[in-house]
Amino acid sequence: MATAISANKAELLAIADSVAKEKLIDKAIVIEAMEDAIQRAAKNRYGVENDIRAKLDPVSGDLRLWRVVEVVEAVDDYFKQVDLKGAQKLQKGAKVGDFIVDPLPPIEFGRIQAQASKQIIFQKVRDAERERQYDEFKDRVNEIITGVVKRVEFGHIVVDLGRAEGVIRRDQQIPREVVRVGDRVRSVVLNVRRENRGPQIFLSRAHPEFMKKLFAQEVPEIYDGIIEIKAAARDPGSRAKIGVISHDGSIDPVGACVGMKGSRVQAVVQEMQGEKIDIIPWSPDTATFVVNALQPANVSRVVIDEEEDRIEVVVPDDQLSLAIGRRGQNVRLASQLTGKAIDILTEADASEKRQKEFVERSEMFQNELDVDETLAQLLVAEGFGALEEVAYVEIEELATIEGFDEDLAQELQNRAQEALERREEANREERRALGVEDDLTTMPYLTEAMLVTLGKAGIKTLDDLADLATDELVEKKRAEPRRRGDDTPRKEPKGGILAEYGLSDEQGNEIIMAARAHWFADEEPAEAGEEDAIADSEQ
Numbered sequence: 001m002a003t004a005i006s007a008n009k010a011e012l013l014a015i016a017d018s019v020a021k022e023k024l025i026d027k028a029i030v031i032e033a034m035e036d037a038i039q040r041a042a043k044n045r046y047g048v049e050n051d052i053r054a055k056l057d058p059v060s061g062d063l064r065l066w067r068v069v070e071v072v073e074a075v076d077d078y079f080k081q082v083d084l085k086g087a088q089k090l091q092k093g094a095k096v097g098d099f100i101v102d103p104l105p106p107i108e109f110g111r112i113q114a115q116a117s118k119q120i121i122f123q124k125v126r127d128a129e130r131e132r133q134y135d136e137f138k139d140r141v142n143e144i145i146t147g148v149v150k151r152v153e154f155g156h157i158v159v160d161l162g163r164a165e166g167v168i169r170r171d172q173q174i175p176r177e178v179v180r181v182g183d184r185v186r187s188v189v190l191n192v193r194r195e196n197r198g199p200q201i202f203l204s205r206a207h208p209e210f211m212k213k214l215f216a217q218e219v220p221e222i223y224d225g226i227i228e229i230k231a232a233a234r235d236p237g238s239r240a241k242i243g244v245i246s247h248d249g250s251i252d253p254v255g256a257c258v259g260m261k262g263s264r265v266q267a268v269v270q271e272m273q274g275e276k277i278d279i280i281p282w283s284p285d286t287a288t289f290v291v292n293a294l295q296p297a298n299v300s301r302v303v304i305d306e307e308e309d310r311i312e313v314v315v316p317d318d319q320l321s322l323a324i325g326r327r328g329q330n331v332r333l334a335s336q337l338t339g340k341a342i343d344i345l346t347e348a349d350a351s352e353k354r355q356k357e358f359v360e361r362s363e364m365f366q367n368e369l370d371v372d373e374t375l376a377q378l379l380v381a382e383g384f385g386a387l388e389e390v391a392y393v394e395i396e397e398l399a400t401i402e403g404f405d406e407d408l409a410q411e412l413q414n415r416a417q418e419a420l421e422r423r424e425e426a427n428r429e430e431r432r433a434l435g436v437e438d439d440l441t442t443m444p445y446l447t448e449a450m451l452v453t454l455g456k457a458g459i460k461t462l463d464d465l466a467d468l469a470t471d472e473l474v475e476k477k478r479a480e481p482r483r484r485g486d487d488t489p490r491k492e493p494k495g496g497i498l499a500e501y502g503l504s505d506e507q508g509n510e511i512i513m514a515a516r517a518h519w520f521a522d523e524e525p526a527e528a529g530e531e532d533a534i535a536d537s538e539q
Helices: 005-023 027-046 084-090 111-138 208-218 253-258 260-271 286-293 317-324 326-338 347-369 373-381 387-392 395-399 406-433 438-442 448-456 462-466 470-474 505-538
Strands: 052-056 063-072 081-083 099-103 144-153 156-160 165-168 184-193 200-204 227-235 239-246 276-281 301-305 310-315 341-346
Touching (some): 063 084, 081 084, 144 208, 260 276, 310 317, 326 341, 438 448, 462 505, 470 505
Antiparallel strands (some): 063 099, 156 165, 227 239
């Protein structure tokens, strides 16, 4: 049975109020959805070509329906235009160019129109609800949130958060933790994404941020900013490490996090299913922080390789297994905590490595500088490890070595420079043999040795070089930490073609942009040629 839309004003407003409260959205959005549904129904009644508007008064429930038309001199579109004579009947004094309204009578909804309108309203309300959920949770990333397990699907836990649902994916759960439907769980909001099916809220109990937020809840000094967690690393369900620092000299950061008789840290441990936590003092000095991070092992010496972004740690023989930890856990967590690749060596290993480097460098100086073994060993003992260091160091620094004078220092420097020139010439010949074009020698920062490396990688022309991305050219190699006795075959760490030369991203970008310069230079003559051709045709 058809029902006049104007006969149910109170009912319409009641429905709008009810839906707005139930879905926790603005009533105006529901009213707008109703207006849109009525508008579409009216277009179906009077013709979709008409520009029909609907307005539902949110207070009285009165509905106004009208058609918008433009006043024109000659009508082309009878649905959206009206001539000046016809316009006077609708609105006296109307002029050409005005947009006026043509009131329409209320429409009656049949079964099909009512169903279609219902779908439109439901869709708009659903969209508004999804937007509200996204707005509510997008700013709660990295916050601890509590929910009830609703269901478990394919190992992923769906959590009812009250006004929305979140999911804890299998890789973000604590291993071996048993969760049942109806259990209350705490997790950290990892990410909130807009998707077609609505906002997706991703939660985590395995992320280091979850542990940091738990400490913030248990330790007032962290919440107040007096103590700061500078770094955190986790092996979920097994072991974790956090680096803390106090901004108040009178407060011990480690003691504050542990609490009286371990009460604070135990509360966090229980929530994380018995995960053991090492709380260590953070230090801005990398070497000191690495020593702390490898606790409870004692460290004898730390050597930092800035170019390779690696750290070599030397420990006593009896501390090796403790430093490495079960299945490499301790050194792995220390590496995550510091952001550096860590190599663990015993005193014997370190001594053997130093001896090997000493012999290799001595032999290199003997061969390249044509000096005896004693002189070569003396240079290495004084800290010289490369020909460039000898060739370009201040003469006075060489002359101050015991047994050296200025004449000997000058002679060694001349020989080092000649040796570098021989290397450069050998690299130049190899580069040409590989077919690397001479144009590449004009690129900034590139040496003949680098050009040989590029040639071996198939980069032989400016276009080849210009086609590369910066990371493909200079990205540093990053390998997993190696430890003594680990003979597991590993893939060669990936890196840019020139990774071994230590070029920065800025330098790599400058090289590539210089290689691309000829592309733009080639365009200019072409454009000039086009202009000449146009001028000739005009003449």
